[in-house]
Amino acid sequence: MTKKTRTVLFLICLFLFLLIAPVTIFYSQGYRFDIDSKKITQTGGLFLKIEPKQVEIYINGKLKKKTDFFFGSALIENLLPKKYKVEIKKEGYHPWEKNLEIKEKQVTEVKNIVLFSENPTFNILTAGVKDFWFSPDEKKIILFEGSEMGWALKLYDLEKNVKSQLIEERDFYSKGADLLNLEFSEDSNEIYLDIGMKEKEKYFTLKLNKFPPTLTEREIATSSENIIASQVFNGDSYYRDKSGYLLKNEERLTENPFPVKAETEYVLKIFQNFIFLRENQTLYQFNPDLKSFEKFFENINFLKISPDLKKIVYFSNSEIWILFLKEVVSQPIKKSGEKVFLVRLSEKINDVFWLNSDYLVFNTGNKIKVAEIDDRDRINMVDIAEFSSAAKSYGGPAEALREGGENPKIFFSQKQKKLYILSNGNLYTSETL
Numbered sequence: 107m108t109k110k111t112r113t114v115l116f117l118i119c120l121f122l123f124l125l126i127a128p129v130t131i132f133y134s135q136g137y138r139f140d141i142d143s144k145k146i147t148q149t150g151g152l153f154l155k156i157e158p159k160q161v162e163i164y165i166n167g168k169l170k171k172k173t174d175f176f177f178g179s180a181l182i183e184n185l186l187p188k189k190y191k192v193e194i195k196k197e198g199y200h201p202w203e204k205n206l207e208i209k210e211k212q213v214t215e216v217k218n219i220v221l222f223s224e225n226p227t228f229n230i231l232t233a234g235v236k237d238f239w240f241s242p243d244e245k246k247i248i249l250f251e252g253s254e255m256g257w258a259l260k261l262y263d264l265e266k267n268v269k270s271q272l273i274e275e276r277d278f279y280s281k282g283a284d285l286l287n288l289e290f291s292e293d294s295n296e297i298y299l300d301i302g303m304k305e306k307e308k309y310f311t312l313k314l315n316k317f318p319p320t321l322t323e324r325e326i327a328t329s330s331e332n333i334i335a336s337q338v339f340n341g342d343s344y345y346r347d348k349s350g351y352l353l354k355n356e357e358r359l360t361e362n363p364f365p366v367k368a369e370t371e372y373v374l375k376i377f378q379n380f381i382f383l384r385e386n387q388t389l390y391q392f393n394p395d396l397k398s399f400e401k402f403f404e405n406i407n408f409l410k411i412s413p414d415l416k417k418i419v420y421f422s423n424s425e426i427w428i429l430f431l432k433e434v435v436s437q438p439i440k441k442s443g444e445k446v447f448l449v450r451l452s453e454k455i456n457d458v459f460w461l462n463s464d465y466l467v468f469n470t471g472n473k474i475k476v477a478e479i480d481d482r483d484r485i486n487m488v489d490i491a492e493f494s495s496a497a498k499s500y501g502g503p504a505e506a507l508r509e510g511g512e513n514p515k516i517f518f519s520q521k522q523k524k525l526y527i528l529s530n531g532n533l534y535t536s537e538t539l
Contacts (some may be wrong), residue, residue, distance in 0.1 A: 133487045150187055150208040155179040156194055156219040164193040179211075194222055195441065200488040204480075216435045218464040222476055222490055226525065228534045232262060232269055235533045237515070245522040247298060248272070248288060249533070261314065264522070273312060274321055279303040296324050298324075325436035335372040335383065344374055348381065350443070352392065352399070361397045364390075377411050377418055378405050378431040380443075390421065403427070407455070413520060414463040417479075426466065428479050457519035461539060467525060468515050474527065476539075491536075493529035 113184040120364045148469050156162060158180035163171045165185075175320040185208045199221040206214050211456040236257070237250035249269070256275035263270070278301050286307065287300035295315040301308050313320045336345035346352050350363030364383070366372075381392035383399055389406045390399040411419035416432045426448040434440040451470050458468040467476050467490075475485040493514040514529040519537075525536040 123378065125171060127267060133304075135239050148211055149184045151191070151213040152182040152185060152192070152196070152206065152208060152396045153179065153181075153213050153215045153217070154192075154219060155217040156202075158196065158199070158221060158223065160197040161194050161221060164191075166191050167193075187536060192216075194219060194221060198225075202486050203484070204486065205483040216480065217436065218478075218480070220462075220478075222488055222538075222539070225376055225538045226490055226539070228491060229532045230242065230524070231535045233532050237292065237529055238517070238526070238528060238533060239288055239297075240517050240519065240526075241290050243294040244519045246294060247526075247533075248290075250288075253500065256282070259285075259312075262317075263336060270436060272314075273321060273404075277321065278308075278310075296408050322383060332365065335374045336525075337374040337376050339376040344381065346372060350380070352383070359392065359394075360399070376458065378415070380418075380429070380431055382409070389431060408458070410460060411459050411460065412463045416463065419460065419466060421449075421455055421468075424452070425450050426458060426477075427470070438480060446500055447477065448479060448481070449477060449485055449487065454513070456513040457514070457516055460520070461518060467516070467518050467539070469513050472512060474514075474516065474525070490539075491527070493527055495535070 146328050154173070156173050156178050159173055159175055160466065161178075161183070162169055163173070163174050163180055165182065170182055171180045187208050187210045187509040189205050190209050192204055200223075202219055202221060204216070206216070207212055211496055232249065234251050234353045235249050236252050237285040239250075241247070245264055249260040249262055251258050251260060253533050254422075258274040259272040261270050261272050262268070275285075282303070284302040285299065286302050287298075289298045290296070291298070295313065297312045297314065299310040299312060300308060309324050311322050311324045315323075321355045332347045332349075333345045334348055336343065338344070342355055344352070344354050346364070350360075350366045351358050352360045352364070359381075367385070371384075371386055375382040375384065379394075382402065383390045383392070384406065387405050387407070388401065389403040389409070391402040393400050394399075402419055403422070405422040407421055407423065409418050411431075416434065417428055420427050420429065428448055430440040430442060430444045430446070440446075448466075453471040453473075456469045458466055461467045461476060464480070465476055465478050467474065469475070472492050473489050474493065475487055476489040476490055477485055480486075514527050516528075517526045518524075519526065523538045525539060527534045527536075
């Protein structure tokens with residue numbers, strides 16, 4: 107090979123190196139040519155964490171990847187900055203779908219995706235039930251059972267899987283009594299009963315930690331006739347007096363009184379630094395800067411705090427909302443005090459529970475639904491079961507659960523991660539959700 111030939115080959119190689127090297131470097135750093143925008147741009151990525159594991163991930167209709175066996179996660183790199191249709195699929199499970207935006211030099215994250223079985227298993231725990239109450243420690247269930255001969259309360263011990271007799275209607279009054287209300291003590295060792303008999307209302311305590319359980323009549327004592335709503339939070343006593351002021355440990359928090367209406371139910375609810383006052387079905391929030399209450403939500407049914415204590419769900423007959431109590435720095439980022447509208451339904455929402463800190467379970471009509479709270483694009487919501495209405499009861503608080511009249515009653519146990527459903531006299535329990 108002549109010297110001239112070697113020189114030409116060297117120059118060709120040098121030219122190719124100078125041409126290819128920058129392209130290779132830029133490519134390795136995530137730069138791509140975007141045909142749509144006709145310019146070079148830097149790519150982004152998508153990180154997903156999903157339960158169950160080994161699911162298929164589709165990007166714009168094409169199978170892109172499967173999650174790994176150990177962690178159920180997947181990282182998809184080198185995506186041009188734009189919106190993508192992301193679908194998660196696994197045989198036997200409801201799919202998950204969302205349009206997600208990928209940005210330059212950023213990884214879009216969805217870390218809490220859950221796929222739910224298309225046919226979850228429900229088994230009958232016990233039959234002949236008209237109503238039920240879970241203890242705060244979620245180890246016990248009080249069952250309200252009834253017949254034409256009268257009603258009875260029974261205890262179901264979930265740890266021992268045993269049902270036992272507690273008390274019957276005739277133990278209160280031989281000519282008939284109505285169970286008006288039932289509440290557990292905070293330690294789950296007692297239940298408080300409001301009983302109607304002879305056109306009078308009497309109050310009883312039933313001690314569950316005694317054998318046999320002991321029933322005693324109790325007097326309703328009020329700490330102050332001037333208090334119309336109160337709550338103890340972090341050792342501090344908050345209450346609202348009849349003058350309309352909100353006080354904390356006898357120190358006024360409101361400058362001006364909030365009007366007190368006659369024959370109106372008032373309830374204080376305190377979460378973190380948020381103070382709410384419920385006036386019948388209207389919810390007010392305390393503004394510490396203005397030192398006054400402001401209307402927050404109308405026609406409210408209830409509000410419940412999430413397991414991670416960072417947000418609350420509140421709902422009416424047709425709408426579900428989320429309030430973030432603390433700032434969320436992971437995606438989707440939320441500010442403290444931010445409100446998110448989740449869903450509006452045509453059928454009445456009967457009750458809502460936190461499935462975990464990122465999903466809700468609720469019933470509307472005869473359907474049991476699960477919904478995520480990630481409001482990026484559409485809300486993924488699926489039906490996991492359908493049950494008929496609860497059967498007719500015999501007196502007491504279950505009187506409203508007439509055949510064909512109301513939705514099935516549900517309860518989700520955070521301790522067991524199981525859903526309990528009362529339908530047609532049967533109390534069902536789900537597989538672990």
